[in-house]
Amino acid sequence: MVQLSLSLLLTSLGVASAGSLIRSRQANMTTPKSLVVGAAGQILTFTYDGKTFTETSKVAEPGRAASWMVFKEPNQLFAVDENSNLTRLFHVEGGKVAPTPVAAVNGSAGVVSLEFTADKKHLVGTSYGAGTVDVWDVSVADSLKLFKQVKLEGGTIGTKPQQLQHRAHQAVLDPSGRFFAIPDLGADSVYLLDAKSFEITARVDLGPATGPRHGGFLTAGGAKPGALPTHYAVACEISNQIQLFSVADKDGKVALEHVQTVSTYGPDAPPANATTAAAGELLVASNQRDVYVSNRLSGNAGGDSVAHFVFADGKLTFRDEAPTGGLSPRMLSLAADEKTLYCANQANGPAGLVAFQRACSGTLTRIATQDYSAIAAEPNGFGPAFVREI
Numbered sequence: 001m002v003q004l005s006l007s008l009l010l011t012s013l014g015v016a017s018a019g020s021l022i023r024s025r026q027a028n029m030t031t032p033k034s035l036v037v038g039a040a041g042q043i044l045t046f047t048y049d050g051k052t053f054t055e056t057s058k059v060a061e062p063g064r065a066a067s068w069m070v071f072k073e074p075n076q077l078f079a080v081d082e083n084s085n086l087t088r089l090f091h092v093e094g095g096k097v098a099p100t101p102v103a104a105v106n107g108s109a110g111v112v113s114l115e116f117t118a119d120k121k122h123l124v125g126t127s128y129g130a131g132t133v134d135v136w137d138v139s140v141a142d143s144l145k146l147f148k149q150v151k152l153e154g155g156t157i158g159t160k161p162q163q164l165q166h167r168a169h170q171a172v173l174d175p176s177g178r179f180f181a182i183p184d185l186g187a188d189s190v191y192l193l194d195a196k197s198f199e200i201t202a203r204v205d206l207g208p209a210t211g212p213r214h215g216g217f218l219t220a221g222g223a224k225p226g227a228l229p230t231h232y233a234v235a236c237e238i239s240n241q242i243q244l245f246s247v248a249d250k251d252g253k254v255a256l257e258h259v260q261t262v263s264t265y266g267p268d269a270p271p272a273n274a275t276t277a278a279a280g281e282l283l284v285a286s287n288q289r290d291v292y293v294s295n296r297l298s299g300n301a302g303g304d305s306v307a308h309f310v311f312a313d314g315k316l317t318f319r320d321e322a323p324t325g326g327l328s329p330r331m332l333s334l335a336a337d338e339k340t341l342y343c344a345n346q347a348n349g350p351a352g353l354v355a356f357q358r359a360c361s362g363t364l365t366r367i368a369t370q371d372y373s374a375i376a377a378e379p380n381g382f383g384p385a386f387v388r389e390i
């Protein structure tokens, strides 16, 4: 907005090189971004100026793990604690998280993701620990009220060690705001949760030993405000595949239909250790073309990586991959301008936090890292599990 009006102003003043001035200002990236980072036993904030991460605050919370957080303007930060039943609400002031939560309420055990409804009056949390979905009323500032708990049912519980029960891993709101897609890693299923009634409207089977974990929506031909997406892609932690579904309204009900299964690894770059490999995050860029998946525990000598896929003609194709400089990239997020992709390497390795520069082609180049040792607080805990601009 600001840049657009500057451009118009300069143009109307007869300045010939308005475009190039704006481009060079953008390229310099001098305005530091504020980031919130969740790690075992601590919530931290950093600034990132395009070259360096600088820690600006740290909330120590021994035994807790804020492995997912969402921000609501102007100052509310909602955080899970995957080690207990608590969902918390913190204040953020001047890019720093205030040490004491404003609210902390028990819901399901082991919640690992949070997502707002479109109006941000409700917050949906998914429990890996109990296989339930918590719906919170957050319509009143600084308050957190448990509104509803939904049990995931049906499907066949898998036999892999990380399955054995329902495990609600993530809730992602579709771009029309009509429903959430909820991968259940335990039951090899994706559930659709209506975003008004908070009732499950469908369950889709992905097949045994797939372990759907995190996903994202895609719209062929570009995002259309208010419209249903055309596709949903989900990364499967056990099979190390992306399953792609078409999304359609069938007689007033949203339905997913399987269209493609593709490895999360490139054809020439399989994991050194197929036993431990466990795909993690899946992230869709707003251009509806670039899809990023983090490949964890690959056993590769160079560490783990982020794979880049291109969505075209209704299909996903592996394009390239970028090493994260560390181990177990649990979470990926895009900067607001989408020129930077952040990554949180959760396991003990050289790099903890990572920033990749994202080219127009979608290809990633690692340009900044924060050492893992600077972030890991608990000796047997985990380092950064979550990073996002606030």
Ligand SMILES: *[C@@H]1O[C@H](CO)[C@@H](O)[C@H](O)[C@H]1NC(C)=O
Pocket: 024, 025, 028
């Ligand atoms: C951006 O950086 C270039 C090269 O360092 C410099 O010449 C230019 O003046 C900078 N532009 C702004 C707007 O800071």
Ligand SMILES: *[C@@H]1O[C@H](CO)[C@@H](O)[C@H](O)[C@H]1NC(C)=O
Pocket: 085, 104, 105, 106
């Ligand atoms: C949450 O539950 C735990 C375990 O039962 C209990 O110790 C704690 O006091 C509860 N916290 C709140 C805020 O209700």
Ligand SMILES: *[C@@H]1O[C@H](CO)[C@@H](O)[C@H](O)[C@H]1NC(C)=O
Pocket: 085, 106, 107, 108, 109, 130, 132
């Ligand atoms: C914690 O979560 C478990 C499983 O969701 C539930 O059975 C238990 O009642 C919860 N405890 C509290 C204090 O809310």
Ligand SMILES: *[C@@H]1O[C@H](CO)[C@@H](O)[C@H](O)[C@H]1NC(C)=O
Pocket: 272, 273, 275, 276, 299
């Ligand atoms: C793969 O990882 C497992 C578990 O850590 C280990 O036992 C096995 O030796 C590894 N295999 C290879 C080929 O590295």
